[in-house]
Amino acid sequence: xxxxxHLRLALILGVAALCLITLIxxxxxxxxxxxSFPSITGEAxxxxxxxxxxxxxxxxxxxxxIPEEYLKLYREHGRKVGVQWNVLAGVGKRETNHGxxxxxxxxxxxxxxxxxxxxxxxxxxxxxxxxxxIPSKFNGYASDGDGDGWADVYNPADAILGAAKMLKRxxxxxxxRRSLFVYNRAWWYVDQVMEIxxxxxxDGEVTTPPEADDSCDEPMLEAAPTSxxxxxxxxxxxxxxxxxxxxGTGPAGYDCSGIIYMxxxxxxxTIPRTTFGQWPFGVEVPEGEEQAGDLVFFNxxxxxxxxxPGHVGMVVSPGKMVEARCRLCGPIKVTTYRERTGIVGFTxxxxxxxxxxxxxxxxxx
Numbered sequence: 001x002x003x004x005x006h007l008r009l010a011l012i013l014g015v016a017a018l019c020l021i022t023l024i025x026x027x028x029x030x031x032x033x034x035x036s037f038p039s040i041t042g043e044a045x046x047x048x049x050x051x052x053x054x055x056x057x058x059x060x061x062x063x064x065x066i067p068e069e070y071l072k073l074y075r076e077h078g079r080k081v082g083v084q085w086n087v088l089a090g091v092g093k094r095e096t097n098h099g100x101x102x103x104x105x106x107x108x109x110x111x112x113x114x115x116x117x118x119x120x121x122x123x124x125x126x127x128x129x130x131x132x133x134i135p136s137k138f139n140g141y142a143s144d145g146d147g148d149g150w151a152d153v154y155n156p157a158d159a160i161l162g163a164a165k166m167l168k169r170x171x172x173x174x175x176x177r178r179s180l181f182v183y184n185r186a187w188w189y190v191d192q193v194m195e196i197x198x199x200x201x202x203d204g205e206v207t208t209p210p211e212a213d214d215s216c217d218e219p220m221l222e223a224a225p226t227s228x229x230x231x232x233x234x235x236x237x238x239x240x241x242x243x244x245x246x247x248g249t250g251p252a253g254y255d256c257s258g259i260i261y262m263x264x265x266x267x268x269x270t271i272p273r274t275t276f277g278q279w280p281f282g283v284e285v286p287e288g289e290e291q292a293g294d295l296v297f298f299n300x301x302x303x304x305x306x307x308x309p310g311h312v313g314m315v316v317s318p319g320k321m322v323e324a325r326c327r328l329c330g331p332i333k334v335t336t337y338r339e340r341t342g343i344v345g346f347t348x349x350x351x352x353x354x355x356x357x358x359x360x361x362x363x364x365x
Contacts, residue, residue, distance in 0.1 A: 062089065066089055066200070067098050067100075070099065074160060077145060080161075081164035082172075083164050083168050083179075084197065086206065087176055087197045089196070090195075092163075094189070094192055095119055099118035121153050126140050131151070141166045170183070171329070225292060228267055231266065232264060235266040236259055237316065239324075240334065242331060249273075256275060257312055259332060261273050276308060281352055282352060285345075293349075294347065296321055
């Protein structure tokens, strides 16, 4: 009997303990920050750009007012370039009612101001012609949004991608009002687009998209051609999230050439400090042959040009660079460069005779 009592007591205590563990774990597993358990298909993957929030952050007004094709393009190109999809949609609504307007210049020709297409680009701003073969050395926002090899200002896919690039170049997503003012220099226009954008958002807000999860990065360090380049990239990538500071060489912040200068210094190599000095220093590399550690240079406006680029980034993997862009452009981060306007060229500082001599001396030492 005594043994039976002990057995029953042990069973009762075991059941009680199991219930207690369940009560403790259940609310913990409902907390969003609690670690995910691996499933039969592997661990949960981060959102690396897929439009997983489609229809979750758009209002009924957006769903009913924006044609399905246009809504898809606003979301796709907004996500791809890094600007608010509802701001793009606000521009499209204000300009041509998402391409439904029958006024001159929407489907052919230009309007009284010389604007064309569903996003109403000036032909000069687009690239000089309404339809341009891609790739092409043009100065403008002409873009191939559907992969057909042409940048057609009347094609919604092309025009919306071009508009996204223009907004991004001029301050979006952080300073979206400034970017809209550059798009059409009138504050009443900015107010109208922002009002429309708010109506298209489910929460009525125009928010700044979050930074991409670092785990979404390609294996950049593993792709470095040498251990020296890997160390240079490691330093540069570690500065992500810090602010742009004009003239900055760290550790609090950097300007575009400062982060590159310090990344090379971190491995004991000395290159020129400024963009104007870095451009002629490296050996030029043909477009398409650039590799990690190379530099990509841009025309950045007045006072800069093909022989005097004003902005520079460091290639970290094919099509991607780490850059400190500008004070209003957000923190230092990895961005894409292949569709960025104003690329002047690529150089490889590691092939400069002075750098080769430094590397040789280091190996001998």
